[in-house]
Amino acid sequence: MSKRDPYETLGVSKNATADEIKKAYRKQAIKYHPDKNPGDKAAEEHFKEAASAYEILSDPDKKAKYDRFGHNAPGGFGGGGGYQGGGMNMEDIFSQFGDIFGGHFGGGAFGGFGQQRGGRTVKGSNLRVRLKMTLEEIAHGAEKKIKVTKLVRAKGSEYGTCGTCGGNGQVRRVQSTFLGQMQTVTTCPACGGIGQTVSKRAPGSDEHGLVREEVVVPIKIPAGVEEGMQLNISGMGNEAPAGGVPGDLLVVIEEEAHPELRRDGVNLHHEVFISMVDAALGTSIEVPIVAGKAKVKIEPGTQTNHTLRLRGKGLPDVHGRGTGDLFVHVAVWTPTNLSKEEKAALEKLRDSPGMQPKPTAKDKGFFERVKEMFGH
Numbered sequence: 001m002s003k004r005d006p007y008e009t010l011g012v013s014k015n016a017t018a019d020e021i022k023k024a025y026r027k028q029a030i031k032y033h034p035d036k037n038p039g040d041k042a043a044e045e046h047f048k049e050a051a052s053a054y055e056i057l058s059d060p061d062k063k064a065k066y067d068r069f070g071h072n073a074p075g076g077f078g079g080g081g082g083y084q085g086g087g088m089n090m091e092d093i094f095s096q097f098g099d100i101f102g103g104h105f106g107g108g109a110f111g112g113f114g115q116q117r118g119g120r121t122v123k124g125s126n127l128r129v130r131l132k133m134t135l136e137e138i139a140h141g142a143e144k145k146i147k148v149t150k151l152v153r154a155k156g157s158e159y160g161t162c163g164t165c166g167g168n169g170q171v172r173r174v175q176s177t178f179l180g181q182m183q184t185v186t187t188c189p190a191c192g193g194i195g196q197t198v199s200k201r202a203p204g205s206d207e208h209g210l211v212r213e214e215v216v217v218p219i220k221i222p223a224g225v226e227e228g229m230q231l232n233i234s235g236m237g238n239e240a241p242a243g244g245v246p247g248d249l250l251v252v253i254e255e256e257a258h259p260e261l262r263r264d265g266v267n268l269h270h271e272v273f274i275s276m277v278d279a280a281l282g283t284s285i286e287v288p289i290v291a292g293k294a295k296v297k298i299e300p301g302t303q304t305n306h307t308l309r310l311r312g313k314g315l316p317d318v319h320g321r322g323t324g325d326l327f328v329h330v331a332v333w334t335p336t337n338l339s340k341e342e343k344a345a346l347e348k349l350r351d352s353p354g355m356q357p358k359p360t361a362k363d364k365g366f367f368e369r370v371k372e373m374f375g376h
Helices: 006-010 018-031 041-057 060-072 090-101 135-140 276-281 340-349 366-374
Strands: 127-133 142-153 158-161 170-177 180-187 196-200 210-221 230-233 249-255 262-264 267-275 283-288 293-298 306-310 326-333
Touching (some): 006 018, 006 041, 018 041, 041 060, 127 142, 127 210, 142 249, 210 230, 210 249, 267 276, 267 283, 276 283, 276 326, 293 306, 293 326
Parallel strands (some): 127 249, 267 326
Antiparallel strands (some): 142 210, 158 196, 170 180, 262 267, 283 293, 306 326
């Protein structure tokens, strides 16, 4: 994949703030997330490319270097020698940028057995599952039990020290060259770096002495989570052979759409239509909140695009920084199927002084709203 401008990749300007850059990356990461695009290689490359772009733009020093020299910055950008588009691998992305999906949420390594230097400590691979949550569950938090099929050490499997590497997980080879003897250290081909091999396999187990088993995992989801966030449940992933430690279970949050409320971070939005009569004379209406209904007052003379704010009726911040609000957007409904009697009644009022438009400074027009929207 050819190198692209990281600003272009994330869709931000060179004057973008750190928060804007982070928000843009999170949007790209969720859009092209492997869970949402299984088997889609193009989406995977976009996912990696966005992570590479964020690696530069989230680091003030790397960002300044790129702004001055572009892709040809002397010494590259570290961690691979420069911005390589989709050159990052998935494990790098989730280990470095897992916090992008939210606070104490984070990613984990994909597949295989992790290990510390020397091959002494073996870690089972992580598991990732998606969990759907309603808006009400998100607002209050939830405790759930999910079924997971994972690898566990089979009863009856026995392990012994690898005879090839002596338990080190690595083998050393010495080769003679014209420069002298050269020593290389590689992962042991017999045990794959584990340091132990299966001396006795239980019936039905794999080459590592593991079998698949369905388990029920209780999890507690904090209030305020968002689409794409990951909850890391330590030690509930696949087990490792030879006395290693289990991997983690990564629970990816999937937010179910609410039929009447639209989410925007911690705030919620609802659109309500009222009649011309109610707009003119005022009324009281009920609007949906996360749990139940709330009564709000429509003042006489309410115009279309008027917004009511219900403080504290939004969602809690996942990091504990307060609660959002509910914004009720009012639209006045113009009838289209009036009866003859209704038309006649309105005709009598057509030229009445009270029926004539008298906008004030607070009644913003279309162009004023556009200017506010774009900050001009």
